Amino acid sequence: MGDGGATQRESLEALLQEARLFRPAPEFSKNANAGDAEIYARAAKDLEGFWADEAKRLDWIEPWKKVLEWDAPWAEWFVGGKLNVAANCVDRHAASARRNKAAIIWEGEPGDTRVLTFGMLQREVNRFANGLKSLGVKKGERVAIYMGMIPELAITMLACAKIGAPHSVVFGGFSAESLRERINDAQAKVLITADGAWRRGNVVPLKANADAALEGTPSIEKVVVVDRVGKQANATMKAGRDVTWDELVKDASDKCAAEPMDAEDMLYILYTSGTTGKPKGVVHTTAGYLVGVSTTHHYIFDVKENDVYWCTADIGWVTGHSYIVYGPLANGCTSLMYEGSPDYPDRGRFWSVVSKYGVNIFYTAPTAIRTFMRWGREWPARYDLSSLRLLGTVGEPINPEAWIWYHENIGRQRCPIVDTWWQTETGMVLMSPLPGLVPTKPGSATRPFPGVEADVVDEKGRTVPPGAGGYLVLTKPWPAMFRTIYGDPERYVRQYWSRYEGKYFTGDGAKRDEDSYFWLLGRVDDVMNVAGHRISTYEVESALVDHDSVAEAAVIGKTDAIKGQAIASFVTLKEGTLPSDALKRELREHVAARIGSIARPDEIFFTSELPKTRSAKIMRRLLRDIAEGRLLGDTTTLADSAVVGKLKQQYEEEG
Ligand code: PRX
Numbered sequence: 001m002g003d004g005g006a007t008q009r010e011s012l013e014a015l016l017q018e019a020r021l022f023r024p025a026p027e028f029s030k031n032a033n034a035g036d037a038e039i040y041a042r043a044a045k046d047l048e049g050f051w052a053d054e055a056k057r058l059d060w061i062e063p064w065k066k067v068l069e070w071d072a073p074w075a076e077w078f079v080g081g082k083l084n085v086a087a088n089c090v091d092r093h094a095a096s097a098r099r100n101k102a103a104i105i106w107e108g109e110p111g112d113t114r115v116l117t118f119g120m121l122q123r124e125v126n127r128f129a130n131g132l133k134s135l136g137v138k139k140g141e142r143v144a145i146y147m148g149m150i151p152e153l154a155i156t157m158l159a160c161a162k163i164g165a166p167h168s169v170v171f172g173g174f175s176a177e178s179l180r181e182r183i184n185d186a187q188a189k190v191l192i193t194a195d196g197a198w199r200r201g202n203v204v205p206l207k208a209n210a211d212a213a214l215e216g217t218p219s220i221e222k223v224v225v226v227d228r229v230g231k232q233a234n235a236t237m238k239a240g241r242d243v244t245w246d247e248l249v250k251d252a253s254d255k256c257a258a259e260p261m262d263a264e265d266m267l268y269i270l271y272t273s274g275t276t277g278k279p280k281g282v283v284h285t286t287a288g289y290l291v292g293v294s295t296t297h298h299y300i301f302d303v304k305e306n307d308v309y310w311c312t313a314d315i316g317w318v319t320g321h322s323y324i325v326y327g328p329l330a331n332g333c334t335s336l337m338y339e340g341s342p343d344y345p346d347r348g349r350f351w352s353v354v355s356k357y358g359v360n361i362f363y364t365a366p367t368a369i370r371t372f373m374r375w376g377r378e379w380p381a382r383y384d385l386s387s388l389r390l391l392g393t394v395g396e397p398i399n400p401e402a403w404i405w406y407h408e409n410i411g412r413q414r415c416p417i418v419d420t421w422w423q424t425e426t427g428m429v430l431m432s433p434l435p436g437l438v439p440t441k442p443g444s445a446t447r448p449f450p451g452v453e454a455d456v457v458d459e460k461g462r463t464v465p466p467g468a469g470g471y472l473v474l475t476k477p478w479p480a481m482f483r484t485i486y487g488d489p490e491r492y493v494r495q496y497w498s499r500y501e502g503k504y505f506t507g508d509g510a511k512r513d514e515d516s517y518f519w520l521l522g523r524v525d526d527v528m529n530v531a532g533h534r535i536s537t538y539e540v541e542s543a544l545v546d547h548d549s550v551a552e553a554a555v556i557g558k559t560d561a562i563k564g565q566a567i568a569s570f571v572t573l574k575e576g577t578l579p580s581d582a583l584k585r586e587l588r589e590h591v592a593a594r595i596g597s598i599a600r601p602d603e604i605f606f607t608s609e610l611p612k613t614r615s616a617k618i619m620r621r622l623l624r625d626i627a628e629g630r631l632l633g634d635t636t637t638l639a640d641s642a643v644v645g646k647l648k649q650q651y652e653e654e655g
Pocket of ligand 1: 068272275318393395396397398403419420421422424425445506507508520521522525529532534559
């Protein structure tokens with residue numbers, strides 16, 4: 001836990017006074033997948049029956065014997081069932097009338113495009129699955145993936161699923177060191193990467209980073225390299241270890257039987273930042289996960305057979321796993337995958353993609369929406385966005401102004417907005433309006449998904465009254481919940497399930513209003529949310545103190561109008577080292593090189609002392625007060641209360 005429970009949303013009172021209510025349009029409600037409010041009552045009355053019905057949307061090799069085995073905090077869903085995720089996401093559609101329907105529409109950065117129908121996707125997945133087998137990958141062995149947003153990324157994930165080898169996707173923006181740490185934790189046997197990735201016309205040297213990472217990864221035997229960029233990537237191949245994608249699949253058969261997987265077999269590991277220590281390997285399993293993501297995708301995004309659905313996340317994060325790859329494809333939906341950034345070649349890029357493909361459902365992050373707001377309404381105004389039917393947001397709280405801007409300028413006042421709250425750990429959306437059914441309030445994720453039960457509690461675990469702030473907890477299991485932390489079950493129990501007996505502690509603050517609508521208030525622990533990316537203060541501090549000049553560092557998330565939070569760091573230098581702007585730049589780059597550029601501090605502030613309690617704990621809460629220009633909170637526990645006053649004055653002078 002953090003030291004004060006300060007959250008991202010300081011103007012709570014203003015927020016709770018947000019009284020605008022947007023009722024579903026009758027024409028939308030008439031055809032909504034969610035049907036009527038009976039869905040909530042049905043799930044509340046019979047949780048297992050509800051999920052058993054939803055599980056019928058999948059093809060099973062063997063039916064389950066029991067829906068749920070719940071021995072808190074250990075869950076097993078669809079006990080005894082057997083199925084294969086790739087067979088559900090690809091093969092069954094390829095064997096149906098959807099064979100020639102687009103599964104993945106890929107829009108690449110320098111003008112490249114590719115459309116894979118379910119039939120084509122099946123052949124690619126099978127060929128690569130056979131390629132993996134030829135490298136010696138067996139069921140249960142981990143495959144690391146470090147790639148940009150190219151179709152081969154989705155193909156690799158599905159090929160892993162096909163042969164029962166859990167994948168661990170590492171976001172392509174992470175550094176060599178972050179990649180190495182994740183490979184070693186997962187003990188991955190092979191790495192699938194690309195020579196490089198395109199980013200705003202520049203090349204991200206993925207293979208070079210991978211080579212650096214692989215200097216300390218004894219478990220890796222083989223590396224497969226996609227030729228994405230070509231010569232400009234300057235990638236080199238290591239004989240005996242590295243093979244190109246094309247070589248590997250050249251003679252591979254396009255037939256591959258799906259491995260029958262147990263409902264609880266591991267589907268993937270995805271690393272995420274925690275409050276302390278190294279990143280945690282969140283483990284998702286087969287049946288519950290796929291039931292959870294396909295069901296939520298169906299109801300929340302209201303997808304119809306001919307819709308084009310676009311989630312703008314990177315597949316390196318959970319949003320991309322659940323809502324670009326697994327959920328949509330399980331539902332036989334056309335999922336658009338975009339390689340580039342929103343402002344390349346210009347700021348109208350997203351809207352040109354929407355009009356080019358006639359996107360019907362668009363899912364993005366509040367930080368992107370706030371950026372579009374800053375760029376101005378004239379950008380989207382130039383494009384025909386009439387295909388859009390539904391909008392979504394995820395990753396952080398959305399401020400009502402951004403919600404309204406989205407509604408007016410992108411949704412043109414026609415499209416419902418689903419504000420979806422969830423986490424890497426939850427695997428699927430747990431809180432969101434069901435479009436066509438639940439009236440929305442700008443800034444509120446409204447209510448839990450059917451069958452999901454949430455509560456807002458105080459320190460002691462008591463439910464707080466409406467309007468009061470507290471900790472968001474989940475009181476019932478859900479199928480896509482993570483099952484453990486890879487290699488560290490004790491941490492799973494300690495971090496998530498020990499604070500309140502039998503309840504899942506989310507790490508988020510929340511309030512419930514008089515209508516029982518939930519308002520998410522940001523993290524209450526030492527996890528920052530920077531432009532929708534989850535970064536722990538601890539990781540950035542470790543990277544800073546690892547620099548020769550740094551004696552001590554304290555990092556906080558400072559409220560930022562566009563990114564939600566910006567990374568502010570307070571640094572004390574070693575004896576004899578002089579502060580300078582050059583050193584600030586060096587430290588920022590040092591962190592970027594250690595973790596990845598998403599973790600590059602926005603601010604570095606040199607100080608001779610940090611405010612500490614008598615037990616020598618740094619009081620980040622006070623640093624947040626300083627950085628955000630507030631009056632200082634309670635300072636009575638400080639060892640030396642003069643330090644913080646001086647620091648505040650100095651910060652304001654330099655600011
Ligand atoms: O603080 C919440 C915030 O993002 C955290 C989870 O981050 P991550 O595991 O990276 O997953 C992000 C995408 C699912 C949560 O603890 N968060 C996510 N969605 C919302 C949100 N906060 C408020 N509203 C949301 N809709």
